[in-house]
Amino acid sequence: MHLCPNCVEPLRSRTMSNFTVDECPLCDGLWFDDQVPETMVCTVDKPQFFFEPIAFERKREVPEGELQCPRCKVKMAVYDVRGTPVDVCPECRGMWLDSHELRKILAD
Ligand SMILES: [Zn+2]
Ligand SMILES: [Zn+2]
Numbered sequence: 001m002h003l004c005p006n007c008v009e010p011l012r013s014r015t016m017s018n019f020t021v022d023e024c025p026l027c028d029g030l031w032f033d034d035q036v037p038e039t040m041v042c043t044v045d046k047p048q049f050f051f052e053p054i055a056f057e058r059k060r061e062v063p064e065g066e067l068q069c070p071r072c073k074v075k076m077a078v079y080d081v082r083g084t085p086v087d088v089c090p091e092c093r094g095m096w097l098d099s100h101e102l103r104k105i106l107a108d
Pocket of ligand 1: 006
């Protein structure tokens with residue numbers, strides 16, 4: 001089980017049609033293992049839950065680029081995805097997204 005890099009809260013697995021993401025129950029952040037974003041893009045079903053209303057907002061407490069990978073505990077690098085900063089682990093290629101970041105990316 002992984003912990004949220006923001007809240008240090010246990011992430012819960014959420015299985016979609018053909019992939020699994022780990023979701024933080026507090027901040028609605030999402031952890032994607034390597035290859036999951038690629039799989040997601042190829043999925044026929046729209047990832048509907050990404051657009052569900054957020055239960056409550058919580059401000060990011062860790063500055064961008066200082067999050068630790070929930071798997072490897074190494075510092076994650078910040079990449080620019082369509083103008084949105086995204087935290088990516090240089091070791092396992094996992095990706096951490098705040099829910100609002102994902103909305104911005106999917107909004108295109
Ligand atoms: Zn969190
Ligand atoms: Zn990692």
